Amino acid sequence: xxxxxxxxxxxFYVDMYINTRFDLPSDRDILLAFFERIKKQFPTxxxxxxxxxxxxxxxxxxxxxxxxVSVDIDRLGAGCVNPASFQQAFELQKFVIGLVPYMLxxxxxxxxxxxxxxxxxxxxxxxxxxxxxxxxFGGSAFSKIFDNTGAGPLNLSPxxxxxxxxxxxxxxxxxxxxxxxxxxxxxxxxDSDKPISLYLTVRQYPxxxxxxxxxxxFNKLCGLVVEFMDDKVVPNIVMPLTNAIAHxx
Numbered sequence: 001x002x003x004x005x006x007x008x009x010x011x012f013y014v015d016m017y018i019n020t021r022f023d024l025p026s027d028r029d030i031l032l033a034f035f036e037r038i039k040k041q042f043p044t045x046x047x048x049x050x051x052x053x054x055x056x057x058x059x060x061x062x063x064x065x066x067x068x069v070s071v072d073i074d075r076l077g078a079g080c081v082n083p084a085s086f087q088q089a090f091e092l093q094k095f096v097i098g099l100v101p102y103m104l105x106x107x108x109x110x111x112x113x114x115x116x117x118x119x120x121x122x123x124x125x126x127x128x129x130x131x132x133x134x135x136x137f138g139g140s141a142f143s144k145i146f147d148n149t150g151a152g153p154l155n156l157s158p159x160x161x162x163x164x165x166x167x168x169x170x171x172x173x174x175x176x177x178x179x180x181x182x183x184x185x186x187x188x189x190x191d192s193d194k195p196i197s198l199y200l201t202v203r204q205y206p207x208x209x210x211x212x213x214x215x216x217x218f219n220k221l222c223g224l225v226v227e228f229m230d231d232k233v234v235p236n237i238v239m240p241l242t243n244a245i246a247h248x249x
Contacts, residue, residue, distance in 0.1 A: 009120040015079035125192035128178035135244035
């Protein structure tokens with residue numbers, strides 16, 4: 001099944017992070033063996049980089065698409081940019097989940113949480129705060145606060161965290177991030193390279209008395225994030241944003 005989210009934004013990405021209680025291996029041979037196994041499955045992932053304590057195996061962007069896997073002190077990540085299908089969006093993450101118990105020693109007791117994020121970037125060479133205020137706060141009580149003679153909100157990046165079950169072990173965080181800064185607002189010259197970003201992250205914490213089965217948890221989060229996107233985020237957040245941007249261009 002193709003992903004329709006790409007049509008609403010300039011870039012769409014899917015990121016997974018496994019957060020651990022214990023430090024992950026930093027041994028050279030262990031990490032090289034792990035990254036080489038991923039490269040064998042995904043031959044276009046050939047660039048291995050280091051940034052401080054983080055090691056990252058990346059794919060050179062092609063036609064706007066790319067994959068990556070990273071290992072940091074207590075966090076492992078995997079993601080892709082502009083996947084063409086749900087299968088492509090999740091296949092790398094699922095492959096990594098299958099490797100980490102054996103190659104990096106990540107077990108159920110070690111897991112602090114597992115995150116799955118859908119992200120969207122919207123290019124707009126203008127005041128991000130104005131667009132967000134118009135699209136998401138028009139007609140609300142907050143719109144009265146914005147109605148003043150000054151330059152308007154300096155930083156409007158709304159976010160909310162929701163508990164998706166009774167024990168609060170499954171949570172969703174929705175955030176819209178503006179990148180317009182004070183200097184741009186004063187000068188009236190806005191950076192066209194900085195997008196408005198939207199992030200929907202669903203996080204699963206371990207439940208008391210239950211093993212943390214990474215594969216089943218990841219599959220559950222995939223269903224939750226797609227359902228949340230389709231039912232809540234796209235019609236109520238994404239569409240108003242894209243419409244407001246289109247009217248300003």
